Amino acid sequence: MPEGGVGHYVGAGQIARADHAECDAQVAGIVAYHERNGYRRGGAYNEHVCQHGGRWLHYTGPNQATGNTWANLNLHAVCAVIGSDDVPTPALLTAMRAAWDEAGGGGWITPHSYWFQTACCGDPLRAWIAAGAPAPGGPAPGPTHRRHNGMTILWINFNSAVYAYLVAGDLTIIKGFDGPTGAYGFPQSALNFAQATNCGMVQMNGAEWKRLLEKNGLV
Numbered sequence: 001m002p003e004g005g006v007g008h009y010v011g012a013g014q015i016a017r018a019d020h021a022e023c024d025a026q027v028a029g030i031v032a033y034h035e036r037n038g039y040r041r042g043g044a045y046n047e048h049v050c051q052h053g054g055r056w057l058h059y060t061g062p063n064q065a066t067g068n069t070w071a072n073l074n075l076h077a078v079c080a081v082i083g084s085d086d087v088p089t090p091a092l093l094t095a096m097r098a099a100w101d102e103a104g105g106g107g108w109i110t111p112h113s114y115w116f117q118t119a120c121c122g123d124p125l126r127a128w129i130a131a132g133a134p135a136p137g138g139p140a141p142g143p144t145h146r147r148h149n150g151m152t153i154l155w156i157n158f159n160s161a162v163y164a165y166l167v168a169g170d171l172t173i174i175k176g177f178d179g180p181t182g183a184y185g186f187p188q189s190a191l192n193f194a195q196a197t198n199c200g201m202v203q204m205n206g207a208e209w210k211r212l213l214e215k216n217g218l219v
């Protein structure tokens, strides 16, 4: 069962087809392109969805979509077959929500850009996901409280500044926190993340800090 879902779009170079009869071939073309370029059988994404509500589930489990090992192993990756200038339709949003829910990852949805520096999955889908990715016409999603299995926010006070990182159990940095500080001088974004995910925050000692930097190639 995935820990959550990730939203993607095809983006630049692709345009959603007006005629649904053409979507099968478009999706097959994307998958074939991935396979030719060294991705696993079935392509980078677990699933595609189109503007007409069509869905193509290629496989479940580990994917190659998100540029982040933990996310690829643990999150159901759904790609909207839209380009950068296409506005997602209600049928697409409904299909995307159903794709995550049926895979078991509907409780926690993030855009690709949460994990990796990218414009994916575009501003309209990102805004929708930030609002909880509700099914159009459906009930508003409830608050999600998910624990990041095996993940912790580690922090250190160094030269009077607090540094905070979400790390996997092997000290791989998943995400850094910065921005305005809140209680105890922590970045408010780290406090919000810990509260929303029930993720623990633990202070690092100097040796752990050194290991974290080395492990992630930051020194």
Ligand SMILES: [Zn+2]
Pocket (backbone or CB within 6 Å): 007, 008, 009, 065, 066, 112, 118, 120, 121
């Ligand atoms: Zn993406």
Ligand SMILES: [Zn+2]
Pocket (backbone or CB within 6 Å): 019, 020, 021, 023, 050, 051, 052, 053, 054
């Ligand atoms: Zn279609």
